[in-house]
Amino acid sequence: MLPGMDPKNMQKMMKQMGIKSEELEASKVTIELKEGGRLVVFEPSVVQIEMQGQKTFQVSGNVHVEEDAGEDDIRMVMDAAGVSREEAQNALRETGGDIAEAIIRLKGE
Known part of the structure; x- marks a missing residue:
């Protein structure tokens, strides 16, 4: 959000521009890394943003790195x-x- 901007006005502006956002309830988010291991986000705040037919996810929370066993x-x-x-x-x-x-x-x- 922008500082000093009313959240309701921000939602209204986003809707007018064709941007949809939705908060998703999640208990844990896991990201598998190509080079091995994973990032695990506990107690995450997840927001799904849809714009021009493409979905983007914003994830924040307590991040833990898990390494794969050798x-x-x-x-x-x-x-x-x-x-x-x-x-x-x-x-x-x-x-x-x-x-x-x-x-x-x-x-x-």
Whole structure:
């Protein structure tokens, strides 16, 4: 918003210009990064803006960076716990990359 601008007037102006905005209720937003890992936004404020047929999302909140587990870590958990790659990755993600904890959880010990 612009400082000193009444929010109702701002909405009216945006509508006249063909810009639609809608606040979306979300509990978490996850962005998968091409180089691996992800950005997770907790307690986000999400606004969807539609202009000229294109939708844009504005996201703000508490950002946490999650790194993907390395190949060696995944293999170690797979071999030690006797589980699939996906199960090993999920366990490592849930334990914040703690290999020992991931194995213990998967074995149910």
